[in-house]
Amino acid sequence: MKIIKEKHSVITRWTHWVNFPILTIMIWSGMLIYWASDTYTFTLFGHTFFHFFPDSFYKFFNIPARLAEGMAFHFLFMWFFTLNGILYFFYTIISGAWRELVPQKNSFKEAWQVLLHDLHIRRTAPPQNKYNAAQRIAYTAIIVMGFGSVITGLAIYKPTQFYWITWMCGGYNFARILHFALTLGYVFFFIIHVLQVVLAGWNNFRSVVSGFEVVEEKPDQMVKDDLNPTVNN
Amino acid sequence: MENHTDKNKKAKEEVAVEQKIKRRNFISFSTFFVLGGAAFGGWKWLYNSPEETAGITAGARKPLRRALNKTELFFRKFYSNNHHVKTYPKAMAAKKVRVNSDIGMDDEGFKPENWTLSVVKSKGDVLKITMDEIKALPKTELIFSFKCVEGWDQIQHWAGVKFSDFIDHFKLNEHAKMDYIGMETPNGEYYVGLESESALHPQTLLAYEMNDQPIAIEHGAPLRLIIPVKYGIKNLKRIGTISFSNKRPKDYWAEQGYDYYSGL
Structure with missing residues (x-):
């Protein structure tokens, strides 16, 4: 028989969906800013493999000559990005939801098994609760990255007033590189994340909107779960 | 007889769960789309918001x-x-x-x-x-x-x-x-x-x-x-x-x- 299994709390869902457009706007406005001094390349042993970014990229995203506009958007939406992150962070700590999120002792070993399983190399996946080991690592990393974006952002934004933050980030230039690299990280995360969500299917996706999954369970298991209602929270 | 009521009860429960699923789906997805639409509207409003009146500052929304x-x-x-x-x-x-600008410095002589x-x-x-x-x-x-x-x-x-x-x-x-x-x-x-x-x-x-x-x-x-x-x-x-x-x-x-x- 079908039963409703609670998965994501309303604050988790809210912060997730609020973050999505905000981060999109931050990346877009960040590109408008980066455009003005687009000096980064991917160079190994003296060979430049890639220049961030080729002209076609700017043409495609309609980016040229919009530095002032980019800064104005970036310095407004940074507030929403940060506040939303703070809300998520404290909620996750206080509610205890972090227990389902942060990597455990075995997570790094198991994440490898999850990866092999997802690539259809390994037949079984390790047992999991709300998140599997790879998810634990990825979702915790993305929170740390969000924190990193705020810190490195402050380091570039006010390098004199917050000189100690700039120092902590390895100086102005390194902070700017980190800030940029984190953005590439988000894009990479996004691609994998969307792919995995598509593969995981409707029931999983719906839970990020509605909060629950529908599972088939036998009545006697239901009784067991009722006796132990905290198992999935 | 007892078996029959049991089955009945179970069927009723299943219908109740189905209804609950439908109801919660409806509420959460309506909320999702209404808020998403509002957010998109808000963005459109901001993106198309009028430029400030030119004064000491100008040129920004x-x-x-x-x-x-x-x-x-x-x-x-x-x-x-x-x-x-x-x-x-x-x-x-x-x-x-580095020289980045010469605005204001083009006077002849x-x-x-x-x-x-x-x-x-x-x-x-x-x-x-x-x-x-x-x-x-x-x-x-x-x-x-x-x-x-x-x-x-x-x-x-x-x-x-x-x-x-x-x-x-x-x-x-x-x-x-x-x-x-x-x-x-x-x-x-x-x-x-x-x-x-x-x-x-x-x-x-x-x-x-x-x-x-x-x-x-x-x-x-x-x-x-x-x-x-x-x-x-x-x-x-x-x-x-x-x-x-x-x-x-x-x-x-x-x-x-x-x-x-x-x-x-």
């Missing part, structure tokens, strides 16, 4: 300008003239100093040796100051990373008189108590407005030397502003006039959509 000004007020709480910009050893200073600085104390009371008078004041050197709003920076070596020493020497302290200081090029084509506090920062210079040589024309000869607590756009080259005001003086890049304060 009205709500974004408001946000820039509010954000400045927030970060100003952390501003202190005790926070100094990082300095470097002389050897690290760039030999080839400008001769640095004929230049004098005008300090407007009040309407009709203008103090004229020569280069010799400025050079007679204590010289301060600064080797720091000059930061452009575009994103690049360069370690540069400048020397001149501390703006605060200049104010003291010419007894302009009462004037400098006003909220803002304005500076412009002799032809008035490039101009900046600064909060007096930033101008009086101990590392703000009226510079006349770069790499131990008199400043070259393209770097703002004979006297230029070096204000490390601001982006390069505020570091006016070839200062012609300095004035004081409680209202924000006009600012070239603030009229082009940039943050009026552009502080670091």
Whole structure:
């Protein structure tokens, strides 16, 4: 028989969906800013493999000559990005939801098994609760990255007033590189994340909107779960 | 018989669960789409919001300008003239100093040796100051990373008189108590407005030397502003006039959509 299994709390869902457009706007406005001094390349042993970014990229995203506009958007939406992150962070700590999120002792070993399983190399996946080991690592990393974006952002934004933050980030230039690299990280995360969500299917996706999954369970298991209602929270 | 009611009960339960699923799906997805639509509408509104009325600032969307000004007020709480910009050893200073702009410096036949600085104390009371008078004041050197709003920076070596020493020497302290200081090029084509506090920062210079040589024309000869607590756009080259005001003086890049304060 079908039963409703609670998965994501309303604050988790809210912060997730609020973050999505905000981060999109931050990346877009960040590109408008980066455009003005687009000096980064991917160079190994003296060979430049890639220049961030080729002209076609700017043409495609309609980016040229919009530095002032980019800064104005970036310095407004940074507030929403940060506040939303703070809300998520404290909620996750206080509610205890972090227990389902942060990597455990075995997570790094198991994440490898999850990866092999997802690539259809390994037949079984390790047992999991709300998140599997790879998810634990990825979702915790993305929170740390969000924190990193705020810190490195402050380091570039006010390098004199917050000189100690700039120092902590390895100086102005390194902070700017980190800030940029984190953005590439988000894009990479996004691609994998969307792919995995598509593969995981409707029931999983719906839970990020509605909060629950529908599972088939036998009545006697239901009784067991009722006796132990905290198992999935 | 008992078996039959059991089955009935179970079927009823299943229907109840189905209904519950449907109801919760409906509520959550309606909420999702309504809020998503509202967010999209909000974005459209912001993106298409009217440009501010041109004045001291111009060229930005009205709500974004408001946000820039509010954000400045927030970060100003952390501003202190005790926070100094990082300095470097002389050897690290760039030999080839980047030139990014020559706005306001295209007057035909400008001769640095004929230049004098005008300090407007009040309407009709203008103090004229020569280069010799400025050079007679204590010289301060600064080797720091000059930061452009575009994103690049360069370690540069400048020397001149501390703006605060200049104010003291010419007894302009009462004037400098006003909220803002304005500076412009002799032809008035490039101009900046600064909060007096930033101008009086101990590392703000009226510079006349770069790499131990008199400043070259393209770097703002004979006297230029070096204000490390601001982006390069505020570091006016070839200062012609300095004035004081409680209202924000006009600012070239603030009229082009940039943050009026552009502080670091």
